Amino acid sequence: MPNFVLMRLRKRFWGLATFALLMTVMACTKGDFEPIPGATLRGEPVGRQPVLQARHVLVMVSGGHNSLASYLSDDQLDIAAGYVPEGTGAYTDALVIFSRLPKSDPNSTTSAPVLYRMYKDKNGSVVRDTLRRFTEEDRLFGGDVFREALMTVRDRLPARDYGMIVSSHASGWLPPGYYNNPQDYENGRSGFSLRSIGQDLDNSVSVEMDLEAFASAIPYKMNYVILDCCLSGGIEVAWQLRGKTDLVAFTQTETMADGFDYRTIMSRLLFEPVPNPQGVCEDFYNYYMAKRGVNRSATISLVDTRRLDNLSEVCGNLFSLYRSQISTLSDRNVQRYFRYERHYFYDLRDILVEAGITPEETAALDAALQECVLYKAATPYFMEGTQYGFEITDYCGLSMYLPSKGTDFLNNYYRNHIAWNQATHLVL
Numbered sequence: 001m002p003n004f005v006l007m008r009l010r011k012r013f014w015g016l017a018t019f020a021l022l023m024t025v026m027a028c029t030k031g032d033f034e035p036i037p038g039a040t041l042r043g044e045p046v047g048r049q050p051v052l053q054a055r056h057v058l059v060m061v062s063g064g065h066n067s068l069a070s071y072l073s074d075d076q077l078d079i080a081a082g083y084v085p086e087g088t089g090a091y092t093d094a095l096v097i098f099s100r101l102p103k104s105d106p107n108s109t110t111s112a113p114v115l116y117r118m119y120k121d122k123n124g125s126v127v128r129d130t131l132r133r134f135t136e137e138d139r140l141f142g143g144d145v146f147r148e149a150l151m152t153v154r155d156r157l158p159a160r161d162y163g164m165i166v167s168s169h170a171s172g173w174l175p176p177g178y179y180n181n182p183q184d185y186e187n188g189r190s191g192f193s194l195r196s197i198g199q200d201l202d203n204s205v206s207v208e209m210d211l212e213a214f215a216s217a218i219p220y221k222m223n224y225v226i227l228d229c230c231l232s233g234g235i236e237v238a239w240q241l242r243g244k245t246d247l248v249a250f251t252q253t254e255t256m257a258d259g260f261d262y263r264t265i266m267s268r269l270l271f272e273p274v275p276n277p278q279g280v281c282e283d284f285y286n287y288y289m290a291k292r293g294v295n296r297s298a299t300i301s302l303v304d305t306r307r308l309d310n311l312s313e314v315c316g317n318l319f320s321l322y323r324s325q326i327s328t329l330s331d332r333n334v335q336r337y338f339r340y341e342r343h344y345f346y347d348l349r350d351i352l353v354e355a356g357i358t359p360e361e362t363a364a365l366d367a368a369l370q371e372c373v374l375y376k377a378a379t380p381y382f383m384e385g386t387q388y389g390f391e392i393t394d395y396c397g398l399s400m401y402l403p404s405k406g407t408d409f410l411n412n413y414y415r416n417h418i419a420w421n422q423a424t425h426l427v428l
Helices: 003-013 069-081 143-156 182-186 211-217 235-240 265-271 277-289 309-321 323-327 348-355 359-372 408-417 419-424
Strands: 033-035 054-063 094-100 114-120 126-133 159-167 197-202 205-209 222-228 245-250 299-304 373-378
Touching: 054 069, 054 143, 054 265, 069 094, 094 143, 114 143, 126 143, 143 159, 143 211, 205 211, 211 235, 222 277, 235 245, 235 309, 235 419, 245 277, 265 277, 277 299, 277 373, 299 359, 309 323, 309 348, 309 359, 309 419, 323 348, 348 359, 359 373
Parallel strands: 054 094, 054 159, 159 222, 222 245
Antiparallel strands: 033 126, 094 114, 114 126, 197 205, 245 299, 299 373
């Protein structure tokens, strides 16, 4: 396998090397209008017209003040090269980007989170209108800052509905930092935090949100949330986001460095008559399925969080009936979604099938899954041909913790902090 493929993956998932940076058009000041490279702008528009009400507002959260800096800066340029809504009209769509990326100056990597609207002006030029700039002491994934940015979006751009894409590091339901340094937690040490949902990294000091904090920081209902983040596609994440979003799209495995195709994603969410997150998922799967070798690696699903109650009831009953089997289950034949022995993410359905549920119980489980999983697709292999790659033969669209492959620390964390467990009692 070519070495450059592994390098890209390491930069996406675990790399903590010195930044090779970065964005040439990021520095905005409040009220600035900035041209995107390749576009022309004749000057700051005179008499900015406020948006009285938008049909739909999409918030792109780009958390790249970490090893993803170059990829996420490229994503923003790809967005500008694709479909961008017009900025005129009293009832239009709007695209807002909330971003924190390191400065291009190699002697100063710290930067302030910035919230800006991207749109086309009457001349067809793509411009950035800064809505709010935070301070260099603020962190994008500091709970208050994240929430304040979303509140600013609603105040400045009232809309019929809202959607959100989050692109950064992540490790699903795990406590921040556990994925990269489990022994620090198991041994009672604080550990170097890498990620749970999102990451701001400054001089080896990391700020991120755990799953509870991320959900709590969303101050109003979203039509959809798309998580362009590794290992986020678990029932634990979907359940936590109930009441915060109707739909959630996410991946059960790690996400390849390219992530979603940001040249096309905005046309699915802002150009079509109504936002189409399922189309985004289909495009994601087709994009990676068309690749070869190790690059043909992807999982993706779209879950309706409003339809999870039946799945919770079915799973709660099965967890109670098959508790001893689940607690001692070997993972040898259970579908996994992890690499490098980070055994925290298995297929929800396959756990129960391997635990020995009956055909009738399997039918009830399948019906509950079909009700809430609106779309699911996976490539035949993930990282085929590599030491820790694996085949994907059983795929229900949701991952889950397997207590028999966990630890006392994780069981305690899961018991006390994961809302899915409080609803279903997987771990007593």
